[in-house]
Amino acid sequence: MSGFVANNGTGGMKGIGSEAGSNQITQSPSFNAYLSWVKNNHSYKFGSEFRTEGYPPIVDGNTDGVYGFSAAETGQPFQSAAVNGANVGFGYASFLLGQVDSINMSNPTRPRMGKKQLGIYAQDTWKVTSRFTLDYGLRYDYSTYLRETYGRAPEFSPTTIHPKLGIPGAAIYDGSGPGRCSCDIAKNYPYAFGPRLGAAYQITPKTVFRAGFGIVYSGTASNNNAAGGLAGSSAQTPASSFGIPVTTLSEGIPVSFRPAPWPSYDPGYFPTIPRGSAVVTPGTGPVWMDPNAGRPARQYQWSIGFQREVTTNLVVDLTYVGNRGVWWQSPAMLNLNANTPERLKSFGLDVNDAADRTLLTSAMNTAGVVARGFKAPYPGFPLNQTLAQALRPFPQFTNIPVYWNPMGKTWYDALQVKVTQRFSHGLTASGNFSWSKALTIGTEIGEPNPGTTGNAQVNNVFDREKNKYISRYDQPFFFNTAVNYTTPRLTTNKVLSSVLANWTFGAFLQYASGFPLLVPSAQTALNNLLFQGASFANRVPGQKPFTVDLNCHCYDPNKTFVLNKDAWVDPPAGQFGSSAAYYSDYRSQRRPMENLNVGRTFRIGGGDSRKTLSLRMEFTNIFNRAYWSDPSGNALTNFKLQQSYLANGNANDGFGKVTTTGVTAFGTTANLLPRQGVLVARFSF
Secondary structure (H helix, E strand, C coil): CECCCCCCCCCCCCCCCCCCCEECCCECCEEEEEEEEEECCEEEEEEEEEEEEEECCEECCCCCCEEECCHHHHCCCCCCCCECCECCCCHHHHHHHCEECEEEEECCECCCEEEEEEEEEEEEEEECCCCEEEEEEEEEEEECCCEECCCCCEEEEEEEECCCCCCEEEEEECECCCCCCCECCCCECCCEEEEEEEEEEEEECCEEEEEEEEEEECCCCCCCCCHHHHCCCEEEEECCCCCCCCEEHHHCCCHHHCCCCCCCCCCCCCCCCCCCCCCCCCECCCEEECCCCECCCEEEEEEEEEEEEEECCEEEEEEEEEEEEEEEECHHHCCCCCCCHHHHHHCCCCCCCHHHHHHHCCECCCHHHHHCCCCCCCCCCCCCCEHHHHCCCCCCECCCCEECCEEEEEEEEEEEEEEEEEEECCEEEEEEEEEEEEEEECCCCCCCCCCCCCCCCCCCCCCHHHHEEECCCCCCEEEEEEEEEECCCCCCCHHHHHHHCCCEEEEEEEEECCCECCCCECCCCCHHHHCCCCCECEECCCCCCECCCCCCCCCCCCCCCCECHHHEECCCCCCCCCCCCCCCCCECCCCCEEEEEEEEEEEECCCCCCEEEEEEEEEECCCCCCCCCCCCCHHHHCCCCCCEECCCCCEEECCCCCCCCCCCCCCCHHHHCCCEEEEEEEEEC
């Protein structure tokens, strides 16, 4: 139950109860078989694996209903606006009277999502000569797309006529049988062959050349919280008019408010229409499963490098690594229900015209819309909805979630250097440095949660190839090193040796470029016209994006707005911005990681005693570096957000504000803590 707290701060209580209830189950039996065969100068390897994945969750949430209360039922009759600037009515009072303003109720669902995956491979390591080794092989992968085993999941069809509204856009059901489409929603990809080739040649006794190339396929999408979007069964009953309750608590749970049993196989299930209502308010549509959902991502990988033994215990590796990825999931790259500028022109509207932009954001019952001859797209379309909503390809829906569309691409190139100091005089050390660049189109993580963008950014969904940006995870310079030193025994003094010998000192140091910051959004409300997401603000030439050097520690972060609002400007109204999502010189603060540990194991007792005492001290952020959060929310995305200060001179709110308390930051949250030390003792016997 919710809606008890007054909007004007005069009291009430927080919501009570919980609608949550689900049991997520994963069943994944797997089978593996391997065979190795060495003959002469060949080492053959054969293998196979098979895995079947089942996800039969039990979802019981919201089966008793979520009851919403409102001030309307105890407010002034027929008065939905404030009276003389004051809100009347009290949601908690409505609750005490048992007068319910709305009910949302679900039926329990038992979907069974599942898929299968098969992989087989053959490989040969051929030692052609004593100095030349050749590896070659072939792997084949076959993955089925994730589907509801019995075809009970409603999925969006852009061509099926909605039985209640008479326009395209309705639900269909996968597979064969009553209520199903007698079809497969998607196709599986049968050609996932991945050749592998590698070579190593010893140029000199201390220098080796290595190169390799391979094609790798990922599997098709796993469950990843997909069941909820593919197996919904809920219904909402709002108040028919202001102040009129839909029911009272004393009546119990009205049977008429319950949704249809699941599965219903009803093509007109979406959008949810309150029982007995003649109004069909646009709502979330069924899931669109891409017809290519059975196509796994493909990655082309290659490397070429040299390894050189500089001294007996010092080895240096220099390698170029590259890869190109295609068919990665990218829900952000597809919007089935957006208005394109071309579509609006077909209705005689131009988003570059101020009068037409005003018309598009006006309600259907306004005089200007009526005068232009626009009518409701279907019977029951609410006339308080905007003209832009009415002109969408599927006006009965707001959002149509997209699942598993393989439209993403990735690029990665790096020069990598690795130095290894093998154990010598108690010292071992290794260091890695990479100089790299990562680019993406529409994808940032391999498998985003269904219906989400997975952090991918799109400026113009209608022009996909122009959405090639540096990755959110791009760090051009990255260096880490690990060092361990063990103190030696002293031959001159046994007492000092027993105290000082065999202590191990370890350090891990990491230094890297900051992660890219997202470019601010254009504040032109283009999304209200096209429903394709916000565009980006344009970057002003000659203006630095920061007001200070984020890494200089020469400013007070509590009093400083670190982002320069003058570096950004809105594109002309009705047009897309020309900026990229990320720029290489627009990055968060660098956050080094510097950890140290010291330890020793003492043997207690003589001879073959098994009693030992181990002491270990671990320190994080040993130099106690101070970090603060990246700007986030509107402080990052709205360059027009007014900057304001508190009475003590600290930054209050505005574009470029950082937070110095409760600090979190992308990718490095664990590094933001002050210096800490932990002492660990362990006694074994």
